[in-house]
Amino acid sequence: MPENPRPGEGGPAPTRSQRLDGLPFTTEHRKLLVGSGVGWALDAMDVGLISFVMAALAQEWGLGSGELSLLASIGFVGMAVGASLGGLLADRIGRRQVFALTLLVYGLATGASSLAGSVAVLVALRFVVGLGLGAELPVASTLVSEYAPRRIRGRLVVILESFWAVGWILAALVGYFVVPSSPEGWRWALVVGVVPAVYAVVVRRALPESVRFLESRGRTQEAESAVRAFERARPLGRSRRESEEEARAADAAPDATPSGPRADRSIWSPDLRRRTGGLWTIWFCINFSYYGAFTWLPTLLLQQGFTLTTSFGYVLVITLAQLPGYAAAAWLIEVWGRRVTLAVFLGGSALSAALFGIVSLGAVVAPWQVVASGMGLSFFNLGAWGALYAIGPELYPTALRGTGTGAAAAFGRIASILAPLFVPVLLAAGGERYDLVLVFAVFGAAFLVAAAATFVLPEQRGRALR
Numbered sequence: 001m002p003e004n005p006r007p008g009e010g011g012p013a014p015t016r017s018q019r020l021d022g023l024p025f026t027t028e029h030r031k032l033l034v035g036s037g038v039g040w041a042l043d044a045m046d047v048g049l050i051s052f053v054m055a056a057l058a059q060e061w062g063l064g065s066g067e068l069s070l071l072a073s074i075g076f077v078g079m080a081v082g083a084s085l086g087g088l089l090a091d092r093i094g095r096r097q098v099f100a101l102t103l104l105v106y107g108l109a110t111g112a113s114s115l116a117g118s119v120a121v122l123v124a125l126r127f128v129v130g131l132g133l134g135a136e137l138p139v140a141s142t143l144v145s146e147y148a149p150r151r152i153r154g155r156l157v158v159i160l161e162s163f164w165a166v167g168w169i170l171a172a173l174v175g176y177f178v179v180p181s182s183p184e185g186w187r188w189a190l191v192v193g194v195v196p197a198v199y200a201v202v203v204r205r206a207l208p209e210s211v212r213f214l215e216s217r218g219r220t221q222e223a224e225s226a227v228r229a230f231e232r233a234r235p236l237g238r239s240r241r242e243s244e245e246e247a248r249a250a251d252a253a254p255d256a257t258p259s260g261p262r263a264d265r266s267i268w269s270p271d272l273r274r275r276t277g278g279l280w281t282i283w284f285c286i287n288f289s290y291y292g293a294f295t296w297l298p299t300l301l302l303q304q305g306f307t308l309t310t311s312f313g314y315v316l317v318i319t320l321a322q323l324p325g326y327a328a329a330a331w332l333i334e335v336w337g338r339r340v341t342l343a344v345f346l347g348g349s350a351l352s353a354a355l356f357g358i359v360s361l362g363a364v365v366a367p368w369q370v371v372a373s374g375m376g377l378s379f380f381n382l383g384a385w386g387a388l389y390a391i392g393p394e395l396y397p398t399a400l401r402g403t404g405t406g407a408a409a410a411f412g413r414i415a416s417i418l419a420p421l422f423v424p425v426l427l428a429a430g431g432e433r434y435d436l437v438l439v440f441a442v443f444g445a446a447f448l449v450a451a452a453a454t455f456v457l458p459e460q461r462g463r464a465l466r
Contacts, residue, residue, distance in 0.1 A: 016211050016227045021150040021464060026233035028208075032147055033156060035207045036140045037163035039103055042196040043133050044167025045174075046110055048294075048319075049189055050075060050126070052175030052312060055298040056186040059308065065424040067119055072295045072420035074123045078130020080413030086135025087406015091399065094213055095143040099136060100204040106132025107197030114190035132196075134413055138392070138405040145393035146210045146401070147230070150464055154333040157393070158386035162326030165319070165382055172316035175298070180309050212398040267396065267404045275395045276404065278456030282388060283412030285450035286346070289353065289443035290381055292419030300436065301370070314367065318374035322382040329383035333390055337461045342387040343454045348380030350447035357440030384450075394460040 014022070023029075054068050063071075082102070090098045109128040116122035141157055148156040174192055179185040214223035267276045297318070301311035325345070332341045356373040359366075396404035423439060430438035 023149050024235040028230045028233035040163040041167035044164040045170045046193050048168040048171025051295050052179050053186045056179050069421045073417045075126040075130040076413050076416035078127040079134030080410050082131040082134030083406050084410035087138050087402040090139045090402035095210045096207050098139045100200045102132040102136035103196040103200035107194050110193030114187040138409045141389045142393045142402050146212050154390040155330050157390035158330035161386040161389045165322035168319050172319045176312040176316050278453045279408045280411045281453040282450045283408045284415045285446040287412035288415035288419045289446045291416040295420050296423050318378050321375035321378035325379035325383035326386050329386040337459050338391045339454045339459050343451045345380050345384035346447050346451035350444040352376035353440045353444035357437040
């Protein structure tokens with residue numbers, strides 16, 4: 001039986017967490033990954049849609065940069081609040097419950113946004129959308145991390161994050177084909193955003209609750225049932241025996257034991273404050289640069305003289321580069337380790353941001369230069385996001401995992417609030433010739449600060465979750 005020691009071994013029975021760590025990748029893991037990933041993609045689609053809606057409203061409603069900045073930023077205000085509350089709730093009522101609730105909240109609010117008749121109403125609804133969006137992401141990554149076998153945990157979380165690219169590509173497709181189709185095209189684009197509310201029912205019924213959470217609440221029968229479901233599932237890839245042998249070897253390795261304390265009352269306790277500070281720094285800088293660049297990208301291209309349809313087409317092509325970025329990060333994170341992979345992709349993001357700004361210095365902006373430098377930014381930036389989401393849940397014990405990842409995400413959302421507001425200021429400061437140069441130089445500098453902060457974090461490749 002699964003609760004007994006492995007044949008030929010003495011000593012106590014393995015814990016449920018050890019049993020999960022020793023499993024191969026199974027059909028149940030695939031179900032969890034895809035189920036969480038679809039929610040993640042719908043989240044990205046909603047975030048991406050607003051950038052296209054902004055460009056359309058700039059023409060349809062004659063909105064200025066101040067109103068557009070407010071529209072972009074208010075969603076991130078909601079995400080900051082939602083990320084913090086979502087993490088706290090996940091540690092109290094469960095990962096799955098919060099995941100389903102967040103999908104319902106932002107799906108319904110996005111659908112209601114399509115009926116907005118004024119900027120004020122749209123801003124209010126975007127705040128509610130942000131509450132749901134912000135709460136979902138750290139909860140989903142925590143749930144996948146707690147079920148993933150140790151040897152591929154980082155890779156699976158990066159694959160989960162890669163669904164963000166799928167969602168952003170969907171947003172770009174909707175933006176390209178639906179938004180320019182009519183003066184009311186932006187409303188129909190937002191109607192698509194109601195899909196997450198329907199999917200919330202699927203999440204609530206199909207996805208398992210975290211075993212570690214169930215154990216922490218004394219719900220041992222449910223925890224045992226969940227583990228056995230994964231143990232009975234059909235392996236995909238390497239056999240169960242090979243995975244168990246690898247797990248035994250990892251348990252015997254001197255660096256495989258969890259680092260740091262096993263129980264803490266605060267993410268700022270002496271043993272955790274260094275990693276919390278480093279994680280918050282990375283989250284802040286990567287949010288500032290990513291959302292500052294990609295939220296404004298369609299509008300910035302419009303200001304460079306491209307048409308609405310052409311701008312959206314370029315953004316669609318640039319977005320496609322996110323997928324190979326995630327794929328590269330998913331492979332490298334288990335080869336190079338978490339810190340080096342994250343630092344390299346952040347460094348590549350800084351270089352790509354600088355190139356994007358330099359391109360604008362030409363007397364005539366060549367489309368291929370815009371697309372090439374934008375694709376580089378997409379490739380490296382989204383690969384960095386994947387590595388970051390893999391790192392966060394590994395840094396904290398079970399009792400603080402949702403809180404720690406949610407708090408870091410919430411702090412990062414402060415930067416995503418500020419970034420859209422800063423872009424018009426930076427454009428004005430740079431003047432007509434150096435506007436984009438200054439904008440993307442600031443973004444590049446933020447990426448470099450984030451890259452340096454990665455080396456404050458402990459390397460957790462191959463270590464068991466606490």
